[in-house]
Amino acid sequence: MIPTKEEWIKALTERHGxxxxxxxxxxxxxxxxxxxxxxxxxxxxxxxxxxKLILIDFDRxxxxxxxRQQYKADxxxxxxxxxLADNLREIAPYIELEAHTERITENNAVKLxxxxxxxxxxxxxxxxxxxxxxxxxxxxxxxxxxxxxxMAGLGSANGIKTRRVTKRFYLCGDEVxxxxxxxxxxxPRVALCAAHQxxxxxxxxxxxxxx
Amino acid sequence: MVKVNGTELDVSGKTLAEYLATTSYDMKxxxxxxxxxxxxxxQYSETVLQDGDSLEVVxxxxxx
Numbered sequence: 001m002i003p004t005k006e007e008w009i010k011a012l013t014e015r016h017g018x019x020x021x022x023x024x025x026x027x028x029x030x031x032x033x034x035x036x037x038x039x040x041x042x043x044x045x046x047x048x049x050x051x052k053l054i055l056i057d058f059d060r061x062x063x064x065x066x067x068r069q070q071y072k073a074d075x076x077x078x079x080x081x082x083x084l085a086d087n088l089r090e091i092a093p094y095i096e097l098e099a100h101t102e103r104i105t106e107n108n109a110v111k112l113x114x115x116x117x118x119x120x121x122x123x124x125x126x127x128x129x130x131x132x133x134x135x136x137x138x139x140x141x142x143x144x145x146x147x148x149x150x151m152a153g154l155g156s157a158n159g160i161k162t163r164r165v166t167k168r169f170y171l172c173g174d175e176v177x178x179x180x181x182x183x184x185x186x187x188p189r190v191a192l193c194a195a196h197q198x199x200x201x202x203x204x205x206x207x208x209x210x211x
Numbered sequence: 212m213v214k215v216n217g218t219e220l221d222v223s224g225k226t227l228a229e230y231l232a233t234t235s236y237d238m239k240x241x242x243x244x245x246x247x248x249x250x251x252x253x254q255y256s257e258t259v260l261q262d263g264d265s266l267e268v269v270x271x272x273x274x275x
Contacts, residue, residue, distance in 0.1 A: 037275040126240040126271040133242040133269070137249035152274040165269060166244050179274030190275070 005094045012049040023205050030054040030116035032104055034080040036185055037148055038122035039070035040194030046088045052096040055081050058103040068187040109135045118201050121147035146200045150174040151193035153182045160192045162200050162211045172196035214265045228256040242269045
């Protein structure tokens with residue numbers, strides 16, 4: 001039996017307190033890229049009771065994604081936006097979702113992201129990460145950006161950190177472990193980095209800005 | 212002197228683009244912060260580094 005919306009909110013409020021849960025519920029977070037980082041960030045924020053997620057990815061679920069991304073074997077071939085929306089609704093049935101199955105570029109980023117309060121960069125390619133950082137911080141100066149760099153390989157879990165680069169720009173990861181240098185991405189270390197990002201989002205909502 | 216990623220460098224008077232050209236950074240993979248604000252990529256060649264500036268070059272690596 002799926003609980004009612006009232007029961008759902010009550011359970012979250014008991015855990016987080018009234019003020020904080022109200023703030024979580026009132027926040028819109030955009031997640032740019034729904035791979036190992038983005039799919040984990042989305043699930044963590046949905047569980048925490050964030051009110052609305054904007055999910056953006058152009059790609060489909062592939063068998064090579066399943067070792068680290070939050071999709072299921074029977075979702076291979078689906079658009080990641082559709083598959084993740086299904087999974088999120090199973091976990092948090094009352095979350096508001098807005099999905100865009102398209103590639104984020106310099107030309108559409110502002111339009112796609114302008115209704116978000118906080119933006120998570122969860123791309124795979126370094127060039128895309130740099131592009132989004134440049135656009136968000138220069139053209140959407142009232143937003144917060146939580147980006148990630150360096151989470152590949154079997155290096156120490158303790159190497160993953162969160163750093164506040166500027167007032168509105170946080171960077172999670174070890175900043176050096178490139179996906180092309182070694183064995184590629186491993187589920188727990190990517191999930192750790194995603195958890196850093198999701199936790200940073202919640203801390204920003206709670207106005208705890210220092211890392 | 213300009214502080215770049217914590218190190219004092221004698222690059223004041225150069226544009227950001229001129230300074231970056233002397234480094235091994237891949238222009239497509241970086242974001243540059245100057246005195247707390249991001250410098251948009253389109254402004255690298257017109258941003259003149261001043262004595263006392265603090266610069267941070269964030270160089271992204273792949274994976275996600």
